[in-house]
Amino acid sequence: MLVYKVFYIILLAFHGAASSHDSDSTAQSPSTTACVNACADLRDEFGSRLHHPGNGNFNVWDGKQQEVQSACRVEPSTAEDVSKILAALVHHWCPFAVKSGGHAQNADDSVSVGGVTIDLNLINHIEVAQDQQTVDVGSGSTIYDIYHSLEVFNLTAIGARVADVGIGGFALGGGISNLAPKYGLAVDNILQYEVCLETSGAEHFVPLPLYLTYQIRQIVLPNATIVYVNENQHPDLYFALRGGMNNFGIVTQFTMGAFHQPKGLISQTDKIFSLTQKDAVTDEAFQLTTAWKNDTDMAFYYFFSYNSIADHFVLAFSEIYTQPILEPAPFEGLRQIPYESKTARIERMSTLSLEAASRTPSGNRNLFATVAYYPSARMDRHIMEIIEEEIEPVRKMAGFLSNVMFQPLYENVVRAGRERGGNALGIEAKGPLTVCILSATWSSRQDDDAVSSFVQRWIQRANSATTQAGVHHDWIYMSTTPIISKIRFQDMGNTTRKA
């Protein structure tokens, strides 16, 4: 059994980890002798699966992570390989980072600055259970791999909307999907984890967060262990992994719920509205979040996006229905609002995810931020006004794009978490929520500070607006949170529990 003290240490470790990202100037820092030695040992074991900077076919999404130099990158293909790598890294006392789909945005998140990058891309098996109720997914798989493999079986799983996002970060941080209204978040649809972690050698099982392995050296033995974690085995770790990101071990396999979805087909209609329709569209979004919340086939999101070429904002709405039905009932109200353009189709989730990936190419610099609140059309509009005002100092910047995206988080999501005994995300709400995500994209390193200030100002103003209006909710979606805001684990609504 875990003890409370262990969780306390884990919280400190997370905070320490977050602080270490703040000194991102280390992005170019040279490898230490310890890591050079660790890489030499790993080369003996992994041969051509060990790469030095610039070698091998390696891509991460964000420009800030692309600048990072690791001492080496190693590609395990099994959990046993990961265990050997961890043992070597602890032996040499070399820091490391773990990479699944590589969509994190900060140096050292999934590409180690001067340490070892553990690239999970070869752990990419996808095996459907005989009863077709579950699927074992290797933690280096992308969302596209999962959708595409399952469509052959007329199945699907809880995945992101974008093809090249990795299951690793997506499923450890929360996992909002088009299927969330029906089944809940990805974290609440993982039935078992295969995890590689460091153990203290104590009689009882005590997992240590990855960052702790080089913060409190004396209690770590070079003893990397593979464990299976589910509701019955190591339930505390099961709770912690569901929202605890990479603080508790390296997950090598997720056993996920598989759901009937013939050919993976759903319907998606994307519309662009004139800004003169802003009131009507936000009012309709409110109706969909509140009055239509019981139609769990329905999902939607909408954007207020700054288009730097045209130098103006655009209002775009995506209507999703997880049945192959065009023009389903919930969107009837929206159909009454005149639009400027529309694309409607019934399509495989895998194909839709590829389309979405083509709209989010790699290589730019990106920051995300998020705020949650009880549904309010007026608040949606106010948050749009905030971005319009705050964008002024940065809007002319090279390659600058920004938008706010609004999407509902229905009670079903909260309920799904509760039914599994709770999770470390700690979402509790007395009704549906609106999750609003700001994204900012730019191209030059020189503009990092200016964009970061823009994002900080947006966070501050959005939080104070929701608080003043009495609709604020504390939950912060971790996967879209900038480290720069120095948010602590417990401030994000994340919960711990006593054993």
Ligand SMILES: Cc1cc2nc3c(=O)[nH]c(=O)nc-3n(C[C@H](O)[C@H](O)[C@H](O)COP(=O)(O)OP(=O)(O)OC[C@H]3O[C@@H](n4cnc5c(N)ncnc54)[C@H](O)[C@@H]3O)c2cc1C
């Ligand atoms: C273009 C884009 C689209 C997105 N769409 C969605 C969406 O539809 N829904 C949604 O909920 N989120 C979405 N996100 C957020 C996304 O889920 C997170 O950014 C997620 O962390 C990315 O995971 P990754 O594996 O691709 O990234 P990585 O950079 O590989 O990993 C992210 C973090 O998770 C850790 N990690 C990864 N795998 C493991 C593992 N196996 N064991 C331990 N730690 C691990 C890494 O160390 C890193 O810190 C999107 C993000 C982007 C950039």
